[in-house]
Amino acid sequence: MKILLYNPNTTVSMTVGFTPAALAAAEPTTEVIAETAAVGPESIEGYYDEGLCVPPMLHRFSDLEAEGFDAAIIACFDDTGLDAARALLSIPVFGLCQSAATLATSVCERVAIVTTMPQSVPPLNRLLSSYIGTERSAGVYAAGVPVLDLETPSDATLARLMDRCEQALNDGADGLILGCAGLSQLAQTINQRFGVPVIEPVAAATKLAQATVSLGLKTSKSGGWTPPRDKRRT
Structure with missing residues (x-):
């Protein structure tokens, strides 16, 4: 293949x-x-x-x-x-979004996307709702981090991402989708921190x-x- x-x-x-x-x-x-x-x-x-x-x-x-x-x-x-x-x-x-959302529906009741920049929130909200419906979408949370900053994330960048993950879970999500291919290397760290399903979209x-x-x-x-x-x- x-x-x-x-x-x-x-x-x-x-x-x-x-x-x-x-x-x-x-x-x-x-x-x-x-x-x-x-x-x-x-x-x-x-x-x-x-x-x-x-x-x-x-x-x-x-x-x-x-x-x-x-x-x-x-x-x-x-x-x-x-x-x-x-x-x-x-x-x-x-x-990536459709693949991650499809997989998330098997392990999460309500899933949120954590992404990079605020301008990505409207299109990703639309995509997530179209893929899994509004009842199972817990929304999209942007960390205000430029995509290329993820290549060598600073402590401040990681803190903003973790804060948005925590906010999504506090708002009712029981699983997280990483809303950027550049976040792939952080999947295990986020999973260990919060103990909920974390869907890495490339995988x-x-x-x-x-x-x-x-x-x-x-x-x-x-x-x-x-x-x-x-x-x-x-």
């Missing part, structure tokens, strides 16, 4: 940081190939950055089936370009990708993910 782990931002060191989570979740027979976007923003923090990432990502994805990939993971928690990628490809494509997406491919499932090509018609696009 061959899975692409694609970082739609251009920061190679971030890809290096979260790839171990995918490798740890991969079976011995699964090949995980990590790639970083050649064009786009250095980090994805809100709607504008998302929009910049999608065209180069779709251009890269257009070759995946010919290259023998069995699945693709978009390693951005905003599920950037997920529907467009699913319309383009027959192989299954996974977003969750890797596990779901393997299960889906093993079941022989492909992306539906009727409805909204019907392949794009062949026409001039300039």
Whole structure:
């Protein structure tokens, strides 16, 4: 099985940081190939950055089936370009938010997302509610930490993240989703601190990708993910 782990931002060191989570979740027979976007923003923090990432990502994805990939993971928690990628490809494509939310429903009654910047709260609230419903969503909590600060987090950064985790649990969450691929290295620390399920999204997406491919499932090509018609696009 061959899975692409694609970082739609251009920061190679971030890809290096979260790839171990995918490798740890991969079976011995699964090949995980990590790639970083050649064009786009250095980090994805809100709607504008998302929009910049999608065209180069779709251009890269257009070759995946010919290259023998069995699945693709978009390693951005905003599920950037997920529907467009699913319309383009027959192989299954996974977003981090949807993967983590899907897994969380089996181990948490009400789950909260802890993320980086405040501008990510509205899109992630919308995504979480659409994936698991408003009754099981305990909301989205932003630590006010730029994404790239997670590469070498200071004590102050860690304190802000822990504070938001604690606030989410005090407000009624019984599980946490880490709302950024850059948080992957902190999953164990947060779990040990609070003793509740902590869903690391890169590992969750890797596990779901393997299960889906093993079941022989492909992306539906009727409805909204019907392949794009062949026409001039300039």
